[in-house]
Amino acid sequence: MEKTAALNASFTSYSLSFNKILTPKNSMAAVSFLASFSPRTHSLSSPFPSLSIKPKRPTNTFQGDSFTLFFYYFFSSLCLSWVSLSYWSWIYNLYIWVAVRSVAAPTEDVAGFDDMVSGKQRKYYMLGGKGGVGKTSCAASLAVKFANNGHHTLVVSTDPAHSLSDSFAQDLTGGMLVPVEGPDFPLFALEVCGINSKSKFPSFSLKILFCLLHVTLEVVYSKVKFIALTQINPEKAREEFRDAAKNNGGTGVKDFMDGMGLGMLAEQLGELKLGELLDTPPPGLDEAIAISKVMQFLDSPQYSKFTRIVFDTAPTGHTLRLLSLPDFLDASIGKILKLREKIASATSAIKSVFGQEETRQNAADKLEQLRERMVKVRDLFHDTDSTEFVIVTIPTVMAVSESSRLRASLSKENVPVRRLIVNQILPPLAFDCKFCAVKRKDQMRALDMIRNDPELSSLKLIQSPLVDMEIRGVPALKFMGDIVWK
Numbered sequence: 001m002e003k004t005a006a007l008n009a010s011f012t013s014y015s016l017s018f019n020k021i022l023t024p025k026n027s028m029a030a031v032s033f034l035a036s037f038s039p040r041t042h043s044l045s046s047p048f049p050s051l052s053i054k055p056k057r058p059t060n061t062f063q064g065d066s067f068t069l070f071f072y073y074f075f076s077s078l079c080l081s082w083v084s085l086s087y088w089s090w091i092y093n094l095y096i097w098v099a100v101r102s103v104a105a106p107t108e109d110v111a112g113f114d115d116m117v118s119g120k121q122r123k124y125y126m127l128g129g130k131g132g133v134g135k136t137s138c139a140a141s142l143a144v145k146f147a148n149n150g151h152h153t154l155v156v157s158t159d160p161a162h163s164l165s166d167s168f169a170q171d172l173t174g175g176m177l178v179p180v181e182g183p184d185f186p187l188f189a190l191e192v193c194g195i196n197s198k199s200k201f202p203s204f205s206l207k208i209l210f211c212l213l214h215v216t217l218e219v220v221y222s223k224v225k226f227i228a229l230t231q232i233n234p235e236k237a238r239e240e241f242r243d244a245a246k247n248n249g250g251t252g253v254k255d256f257m258d259g260m261g262l263g264m265l266a267e268q269l270g271e272l273k274l275g276e277l278l279d280t281p282p283p284g285l286d287e288a289i290a291i292s293k294v295m296q297f298l299d300s301p302q303y304s305k306f307t308r309i310v311f312d313t314a315p316t317g318h319t320l321r322l323l324s325l326p327d328f329l330d331a332s333i334g335k336i337l338k339l340r341e342k343i344a345s346a347t348s349a350i351k352s353v354f355g356q357e358e359t360r361q362n363a364a365d366k367l368e369q370l371r372e373r374m375v376k377v378r379d380l381f382h383d384t385d386s387t388e389f390v391i392v393t394i395p396t397v398m399a400v401s402e403s404s405r406l407r408a409s410l411s412k413e414n415v416p417v418r419r420l421i422v423n424q425i426l427p428p429l430a431f432d433c434k435f436c437a438v439k440r441k442d443q444m445r446a447l448d449m450i451r452n453d454p455e456l457s458s459l460k461l462i463q464s465p466l467v468d469m470e471i472r473g474v475p476a477l478k479f480m481g482d483i484v485w486k
């Protein structure tokens with residue numbers, strides 16, 4: 001309520017200050033004051049006897065000087081304008097109050113926050129959408145709201161381009177849980193992603209892919225070695241393989257392996273497209289690994305107290321790829337592990353010769369672990385009881401179209417979505433600014449588009465106004481949270 005008042009005040013401060021002077025009381029007082037200066041006119045009824053002649057209409061009843069006349073008329077009209085302006089200003093303020101309240105403070109629980117906050121079982125909220133629409137602000141404000149409502153809350157940024165620190169105006173970097181100062185109840189923040197700065201590999205995802213390739217090549221080498229062993233010239237075979245691998249388009253490897261009777265294996269490896277993956281690791285892998293890392297430590301008893309986890313996710317494209325990633329990795333890793341099994345006899349034969357079974361086993365275990373973790377991430381996204389994906393958008397045709405596609409993809413993946421936040425809506429008070437009026441008209445069209453969109457119309461529509469300050473720091477986030485998550 002006080003926030004609405006603050007917002008109201010921020011929108012109307014200039015007219016309010018004007019109003020301090022332009023009260024009807026002041027205006028009336030001013031009129032009386034000026035009336036006391038009114039120029040004296042001659043009375044038509046003379047005290048002197050008259051011959052009952054109808055008096056002539058005076059041509060000029062005023063006998064004061066022209067300056068006084070000017071003064072009188074000028075200030076009288078000023079006063080009248082003042083009075084009308086004062087009443088107009090009152091009406092104007094009343095309109096603004098109603099307008100801001102209609103956007104900023106819906107009378108009912110539009111967002112369904114009561115439902116979000118109830119219960120002590122752990123719940124995950126993932127906020128996602130197009131870049132720059134306000135995902136971080138909405139996620140951070142939701143986290144503050146949860147914390148202020150008695151939940152041990154963790155807000156996690158899995159967007160490789162973190163902005164949680166900026167949003168909370170606190171240093172939350174370092175990949176560790178950092179307590180956020182300000183909320184009533186414990187709130188921790190974590191900026192995490194698959195990228196490991198200490199690793200000599202550019203990212204954790206690449207490391208995993210190297211690991212995949214490592215196992216694959218070991219499998220291939222072991223087969224090569226095994227055959228080479230039977231040919232009693234392992235060095236020659238290895239050199240031949242290296243040369244073949246250098247040939248363009250990978251066909252060299254295939255020819256080489258065909259020549260060794262391993263064409264089938266080469267085809268299966270080709271399907272994995274590991275070379276391509278190494279060049280361009282799939283977007284979303286870092287984020288999936290980041291989420292799985294968070295899930296991993298949340299499984300430990302010391303973090304069991306966290307009952308609300310809010311994820312500030314990467315922009316739409318990444319999230320969509322993230323969703324298909326577990327299946328992709330699942331299939332890839334599954335294939336590699338199958339390949340490994342296929343030549344188990346060869347590897348055990350090689351173990352006795354090369355003694356490298358342990359390394360291979362570690363890599364395989366890591367892949368198996370990664371596969372399990374990816375499956376867990378996928379399951380988390382599908383869990384309708386504990387997880388919800390909240391789409392954040394802005395009222396523009398482009399953003400709404402992208403949100404519609406996101407919702408369609410999420411539905412296809414069976415990811416639960418119930419709410420849609422439309423952020424940065426202009427309050428309906430901007431008729432004195434042509435730019436704002438046109439912009440707001442556009443926004444209303446986009447809102448209509450949402451109401452008629454087959455993907456979006458069924459979602460709870462949460463309208464969040466564009467506020468005239470940057471949303472930074474816990475007080476600002478609390479302010480925004482009280483408006484959005486009413």
Ligand SMILES: Nc1ncnc2c1ncn2[C@@H]1O[C@H](COP(=O)(O)OP(=O)(O)OP(=O)(O)O)[C@@H](O)[C@H]1O
Pocket residue numbers: 130131132133134135136137138159161163315423424425464465466467468469470471472
């Ligand atoms: N309702 C709002 N009113 C005014 N400013 C807002 C509002 N919502 C967000 N902002 C501002 O917009 C900017 C971008 O917001 P935010 O970082 O939350 O977006 P994002 O979607 O997380 O961006 P990115 O995709 O780059 O991570 C910030 O400066 C934030 O203060």
